[in-house]
Structures are given as structure tokens and as C-alpha cells.
Amino acid sequence: MTPEHRLTEFKIELPPAPKPAGLYRPVVIVDGLAYLSGHLPTKADGTLLCGRLGDGLDLAAGQEAARRCGLAMLATLRGHLGSLDLVTRLIKLLGLVNASPDFVDHPKVINGCSELFADVFGPEHGVGARSALGVASLPANAAVEIEAIFEVEAPAD
């Protein structure tokens, strides 16, 4: 099964590819690696999932936010490549959690994105290296921001 087949099987719907919030590109490809910008958790209605873990936002909401960051990255990749079947595997994630100083469950939050990628690209190619951390604040008070590097079968931009 290819990633596009798995999207269909798991009934995963992608949001529209997000527009940049500043002077940057959502993805740059060089030497077979796709560098994805930090992606924010867009909800179905187009607004962002906002708030702070450990200060009003619970773990389930944080995981949902991480998953939505992942969906936004998939939308960016499909929009750029034409098909997710050109994604070979995940290399790494940097998972930024909008978190209070006493929050400790960053890995559980970012798992919301990692589980999505494991579903879409499979347990062999969808699980990469990862760092998870708590940040003081995020753009537009987003709950989570995630950037990634994927290996892709595509020429440099």
C-alpha cells in the first residue's frame, strides 16, 4: 500500500495547504530532502487550535493539535509534489509545544503527529528521529508547531 492508498483507507482528509505567515516557503527540496517549515494546527474551519498545554489546554487537545500540524504538512507535501507517493520516508521532526513551565508530557503531545505519519507512511518509513520541547510562545498563540525533514523522490526546487 502506498501513502495515498493509506490516506484513503484511514479516511484521512487533508486541509488546504497552508499559506505562509511570513516571508518563507512552506517547503524547500534539496538533494532529495524536503525541508518543511514549522506548520501550525489548522482546524477544519480554517482557524488555528490555540492555547497552552499545562495552562488551560489538556493533553488530548495538544495531541489533536500535533495531529493537525501533521495534516497541514501532508497538505503542503502533496501540493508541492503532486502525490504523497513521492515521499520515501520521514527523517526527523522538531515538535514545539506551547507549554507552561511545569509541563512534562511533550512526547505524548507530539505523538499525535507521529502516529499520523506512522499510519500514512507505515511503521518502517513513517517513524523518524524527533525532538520535543516546551516553548514560551508560538505564532498566533498556536498550541503546537512542528517542522520536519522528509526524504522524497523529487528534484531540487
Place this chain on the structure above:
Amino acid sequence: MTPEHRLTEFKIELPPAPKPAGLYRPVVIVDGLAYLSGHLPTKADGTLLCGRLGDGLDLAAGQEAARRCGLAMLATLRGHLGSLDLVTRLIKLLGLVNASPDFVDHPKVINGCSELFADVFGPEHGVGARSALGVASLPANAAVEIEAIFEVEAPAD
């Protein structure tokens, strides 16, 4: 026009290449990619632009700090390569904003660096992927710290 020509045209003066603040190199080149260490916003007098966005430092000062991080990176690249004309394009930026928990305009701050790179390397090659986030604190209380990956025409170190 080449990057060095654009520097002249835009009357952009580079500061001295910064010295490392610890046991690291300002830049490492491997496989045609230049990995730049986090650079801080050095002012013309050699001191750092310090303070926190959302807590005493306004947006214009933050943008100026981001621009100065960019100028410091250009100084490091020119010092290492001999000429910015060996820089092919920007791949990605990681923009760290010294920000209060309620700050939300990180993208606007980091645009101060992105606009500099778009001027110097052009809108096609000077705009890359990017993440922007608010951190709890930065070395020496710097207002902004930015790290980057550039594609370069130069051998590995």
C-alpha cells in the same frame, strides 16, 4: 546581479564575523550545505541588541534584531567562503524570539532577517523554509537568535 553586487547596491555593510560564544564553529560545510550556528544580533558598536519581545521591546526593535542576526550570518559566510557569490540559496531558518508568554508576532519579527536575505540573494534563492518560535531566554539576553542552512558552492571543511 550577484549577492555581492546586491550588497553594494543596497548599501548593506556587514559587521565583523562574530566570534563563537562557546566551544563551536560559526559554520560547518558538508555535502554542499553550510550549517550556520545560532547567530545573535550584534549592533554597530559590537554590543548585542538585548531584551524581550512583549515585555519592553517593541516589534520594530525585534525586526531590527532579526536583521542584525542575518547580517552576522552573512559576515560569517563571507569570512568562511571569501565571497557571498558562492552562496547558491537559502534552505531554511530557525528563528528564536526572546518573547513573553503572550507574544504572538514571531513571524513578523523573523521577517527582519528574511527580508534581508531576499534582498541579498533575490526572491527566488533568498527565501527558504522557516520556523519561528518564542523561547524562554537566550544567551546574554539577546532579543533574537537565528540559525540557518544555506546551499553553497564550496567543498566540505
Place this chain on the structure above:
Amino acid sequence: MTPEHRLTEFKIELPPAPKPAGLYRPVVIVDGLAYLSGHLPTKADGTLLCGRLGDGLDLAAGQEAARRCGLAMLATLRGHLGSLDLVTRLIKLLGLVNASPDFVDHPKVINGCSELFADVFGPEHGVGARSALGVASLPANAAVEIEAIFEVEAPAD
């Protein structure tokens, strides 16, 4: 002298390679680069070195935490590659310090890891690019988290 010889000469003992705290791999190799996940400071008894710099944890403890993050990364690399002699050099570090808003000595903290790598891989190949920053919180309240990219002589995973 090779890295494994230096480990012996400096009487450096590696902890067991850490288990992932979530859905990720401790290291992924692609195109001769090893991307290491964020590693936490495991103590000899297997527990983590916890706390916040500038808020109860002093500089020496922070440096020891950074060194332990480095030891954990070496354990991951040796476990994956079979020998540290297949590590060619350090490319970059991202050093995350669990720090209060007024903390300013992040570079000194992360030097605890950088000095270890300079000892093990030598001053030429063990010193790379680096960013150091203060984060709002870290998984399990760890004092430091460090991720890295190394150049290695090993096939892609």
C-alpha cells in the same frame, strides 16, 4: 587515535542506549548523516537529571546534564553503528536548556556536551556548528535536551 581509543584513554563509560520516550527513533541515517533525536541527561542510576537553570539548578549541574546528554547520544550511536569509529565528525548541535526567563549562560551549559565531543572526536572533528537556547519546559522536567547531526560512514537505514 580513534574515538573508541579516546573513550578508553579518557576512561569515559557510556550509559545504556536510551529507549525512545515516544513514537520516534533515537537516530536515523540518510546520505551519510546521522540525525539524532533530542537526548535527555540520564544519570548513572538510570534516572534523569531534572530541574531548571536559573531557578534552583546551578551552572555546574547544567554542564553535567549537557555532558550526560552527550554520553547518551554516544551510546545511541555506538548501539546503532557498532563502533564510534564510524563517526567521521560532528556537524551541529541544538542545545535546549530548561531555563528561567532571566538565565543568560546557555553557551556555558551546552559546553558540557561540546567538551565531551571534542575529547572523543578530537578538536578538528568533534567541534561543529551549534545553537543554544532557553526553553519553557522539557520532557519529564529534564534540565537539558540536545539533538545533533553527525557525519558517519554507514549506509542509510
